[in-house]
Each structure stands twice: as structure tokens, then as C-alpha cells.
Amino acid sequence: MAVRRLAPAELQPKDFAFTAENMAWAKKQIAKYPEGRQASAVIPLLWRAQEQAGGWVPEAAIRHVADILGLAPIRVLEIATFYTMFNLAPVGRYHVQLCGTTPCMLRGAKELKKICHKRIGEQFEVTKDGTFSWVEVECLGACVNAPMAQINYDFYEDLTPENFSRLLDDLAAGKNPPSGPQIDRQFSAPVGGPTTLTDPALRGTQHQGGAALTDAKAKKPGAAANVREAAVPAAPVGDASDKRRK
Structure with a gap:
């Protein structure tokens, strides 16, 4: 893996702070973890900081996340530089x-x-x-x-x-x-x-149109994954695990 470094000083903003909305979201993420384990929220907070900054993580954002979580900035820097999903320099739209x-x-x-x-x-x-x-x-x-x-x-x-x-x-x-x-x-x-598996009888559902899938239309680009969460489907009725429990 190549060495990953922060963007040069001339590209760095002077400061960074979460918007009120993002700060409220950050507090909800931190609350998911036990007392004293708030460091576990570092990745989602860095991810939100990257989104707010326009697709990259400035040094000021790293320090801001560290302050929120009560961590030394170097701890957050280590994570931001290790995971390549965090961009350390400005990116295009x-x-x-x-x-x-x-x-x-x-x-x-x-x-x-x-x-x-x-x-x-x-x-x-x-x-x-x-x-x-x-x-x-x-x-x-x-x-x-x-x-x-x-x-x-x-x-x-x-x-x-x-x-x-x-x-x-x-x-x-x-x-x-x-x-x-x-x-x-x-x-x-x-x-x-x-x-x-093109026979609808094999799946127990009505299937129209031969081998065509029921949802073949391409989707338009959507929002971030964290705002596209779907409900977890119910467990199938009468499966093997149900029998074992009985």
C-alpha cells in the first residue's frame, strides 16, 4: 500500500465544524456505543465529515472528530490514512x-x-x-x-x-x-x-413474462446509502430453524 498523506497546507481549510444537523446525527451514532466506547463511532463520523466537506477529509475535520470523541488527533489521523475510502485531498463533483x-x-x-x-x-x-x-x-x-x-x-x-x-x-x-x-x-x-429457475412454481410466486425479471428497469442515481436503509424482511415461515426450536 502506498503512503497516504494529508493534502498540502494550501488546500486545507482553516477550520471545520459539523452543521447542527450533522452534529445531532453524530450524537446519535455515539449513543449507540457503551459509555467510554465512543471511539467506536470514529468511522461513521469521518464518513459524515467527508460528505459535508465535499468528498474529502480535511485536517481540520480530523481534529474536529477527535474533539467530539475525546481522542488524540493522531488516533483519528491513523484511521483516516489507513482506510482508502477516505479521500485526503479534494475530489471532483x-x-x-x-x-x-x-x-x-x-x-x-x-x-x-x-x-x-x-x-x-x-x-x-x-x-x-x-x-x-x-x-x-x-x-x-x-x-x-x-x-x-x-x-x-x-x-x-x-x-x-x-x-x-x-x-x-x-x-x-x-x-x-x-x-x-x-x-x-x-x-x-x-x-x-x-x-x-424460470418456472414460477419453483418459487411459489406468480411470475409474468417468461424469463424477464420483475424489476428490470435501471435505477437513477440515489442518495447516500445511510439514507436508503430498507426494513429488514421478515423471516420465512416454517423454515428448518423453526422446526429445530420446536
Whole structure:
């Protein structure tokens, strides 16, 4: 792993403080942990600080989080520099995290890197208009739809040089291109549609349209994951664990 350092002094803001809303949120996170264990909230607080600062963690934000949690600033600095999800320098409005791990590399990530170099510049460099920055990252967990990239909070999959360039064009123009697969693929099903378990009787649910999935429409980019929390589904009725308990 390369050494990760804070941005130079000329890029650092003089101060940082959570907004009233974010401070109230931070206190709720801290309250989730036992007395004396408030340090456990350091990662969510750093994450919220990064969001408030526009996608990166200034030194002043590190000190602010340390003050809130009663920690020495070096303890928070150690965490911010260890986890690569924390950006230590300013990023563009659209921060492209391009996966370069083996499946994506085999499926064409090298060509996508060339586009990033040509259109954006070197890694961690921000375009002059502040629109884009990019970095190559390790696996983001969408290997079946390789190659892929995460842009801000959304995944864009099944990328080709053509649709990736078009995606960057749309973002630069202020459009909201659908996230997910960028070809005619439904979620992570095989290209052309599902090939197994297509009989609705096998799943006990009504299924229309042959092999088409029930929710195949691509989603528009959404908000941060922490505001998209869904209710936990109820446990299935009459499963094996129920029988064991009886």
C-alpha cells in the first residue's frame, strides 16, 4: 500500500465544524456505543465529515472528530490514512473509482483507464472545472458485471469504452444516467435474461413474462446509502430453524 498523506497546507481549510444537523446525527451514532466506547463511532463520523466537506477529509475535520470523541488527533489521523475510502485531498463533483482487480482487468478495465487519463488526467487530479477526479481501486464486489466503476455512491457496470465515454459526457452535461448495468442485462443475470429457475412454481410466486425479471428497469442515481436503509424482511415461515426450536 502506498503512503497516504494529508493534502498540502494550501488546500486545507482553516477550520471545520459539523452543521447542527450533522452534529445531532453524530450524537446519535455515539449513543449507540457503551459509555467510554465512543471511539467506536470514529468511522461513521469521518464518513459524515467527508460528505459535508465535499468528498474529502480535511485536517481540520480530523481534529474536529477527535474533539467530539475525546481522542488524540493522531488516533483519528491513523484511521483516516489507513482506510482508502477516505479521500485526503479534494475530489471532483463526480469522483470515479475505477475497479482494476482481475475480473475487471480481464474484461477491459485497462481501456477504461486510458479514457480516465485522457479525459480527467492523472489519478487524484481534479479537472480544471472541478467536475471529475478518478482513482483506480481494488474489488468493489460487482465482478459478475465487470468491468465496473463506482461514481460517487452509484455503481456503473458492464462498461465499454463507448458507454463509459458516454456516461462521462452525460455527467458533465448535468444529466443523471441510470446506474447499474450499462448494457441489456437485468441486474446480475446472464446477458439475455435468466436461464435457470424460470418456472414460477419453483418459487411459489406468480411470475409474468417468461424469463424477464420483475424489476428490470435501471435505477437513477440515489442518495447516500445511510439514507436508503430498507426494513429488514421478515423471516420465512416454517423454515428448518423453526422446526429445530420446536
